[in-house]
Amino acid sequence: MASAVAAAAGQELSNPPSDGITNLRFSNHSDNLLVSSWDKSVRLYEASANVLRGEFMHAGPVLDCCFHDDSSGFSVAADNTVRRSNKEDILGRHDAPVRCVEYSYAAGQLITGSWDKTLKCWDPRGTSGQGRTLVGTYPQPERVYSLSLVGNRLVVATAGRHVNIYDLRNMSQPEQKRESSLKYQTRCVRCYPNGTGYALSSVEGRVSMEFFDLSEAIQAKKYAFKCHRKSEAGRDIVYPVNAIAYHPIYGTFATGGCDGYVNVWDGNNKKRLYQYTKYPTSIAALSFSRDGRLLAVASSYTFEEGPISNESDAIFVRSVNDIEVKPKPKVYPNPPA
Incomplete structure (x- = not known):
């Protein structure tokens, strides 16, 4: 990669995964970064120092990961298992590949979602073995693609x-059952940091902004917008929106698409704040650090156009400036004299 492009992309981490990156997440306590990959590994980096601190293996491609504390986490894989990354012990299993994992600090539980059409909650404080750690199994209408938590809401x-929208304190039934406002397959869901709703992205270059409150006044505020698309030779080319990440300070959010771009949005004012220089290939995952100073970007081809990319998988960590993520104040015209 040319040096100018590399500088614009951010610092490229050494020792990246050797196959497709499925997710990356910053710790809530430091600049440590957890990365899952199709090469069957979970990697722990100290991102600001560009150091690989540890590597843990599954028997199959790792599809998601999340932190538990600053140096350990959980991972789920196509081998149907749920693991603790620091001990490499099997916490539990599903009957099909496990696609998503989230740890709830509010409930002290681990939540996993699988292509076996179930959601499972685990108590990670128990000893190894499904019988002692499984809290509950909750059937879903279809294969689970994405999970997101805010407070006790899942x-x-x-x-x-x-x-499906759940209260973790009562998982017997969903609080709400909805259908996506978007016409095509869901790629990612992320809750608003303020707990009022969630953003949902699709394979067809759109994001919808949704609200939990079912009152008519609040539901009137929801909307969807087009992104990660371009016009070429008189036709629209649309790209899947693979990733959504919220800035922890300003509540703005970044999206990453198969077009190789990362855009930053002000959802309240319905505006794009910034677009970063194009990355080498598809954006597979995004994560802001706990203080919002860093943005980790997984540039990893996601096979949306078949096996044609020669670009290697890479993780970039870029410094974030306020101009890129801070909402711009509304400017009101001066009143007449």
Whole structure:
């Protein structure tokens, strides 16, 4: 990669995964970064120092990961297992590949979503073995594609454009059962940091902004917008929106698409704030650091056009400036004299 492009992309981490990156997440306590990959590994980096601190293996491609504390986490894989990354012991299993994992600090539970059409909650404080750690199994209408947590609220997005919203304190039934506002397959769901709703992205270059409150006044505020698309030779080319990440300070959010671009949005004012220089290939995952100073970007081809990319998988960590992520104040015209 040319040096100018590299500088614009951010610092490229050494020792990246050797196959497709499925997710990356910053710790809530430091600049440590957890990365999952199709090469069957979970990697722990100290991102600001560009150092690989540890590597843990599954028997199959790792599809998601999340932190538990600053140096350990959980991972889920196509080998149907749920693991603790620091001990490499099997916490539990599903009957099909496990696509998503989230740890709830509010409930002290681990939540996993699988292509076996179930959601499972685990108590990670128990000893190894499914019988002692499984809290509950909750059937879903279809394969689970994405999960997101805010406080005690859990949003589950599945195949078939279903969205289930749960209260972790009472998982017996979803609080709400919804259908995606978008017409095509869901790629990612992320809750607003303020707990009022969630953003949902699709394979067809769109993001919808949704609200939990079902009152008519609040539901009137929801909207969807087009992104990660271009016009070429008189036709629209649209790209899947693979990733959404919220800035922890300003509540703005970044999206990453198969077009190789990362855009930053002000959802309240319905504006794009910034677009970063194009990355070498598709954006597979995004994560802001706990203080919002860093943005980790996984540039990893996602096979949307078949096996044609020669670009290697890479993780970039870029410094974030306020001009890129801070909402711009509204300017009101001066009143007449």
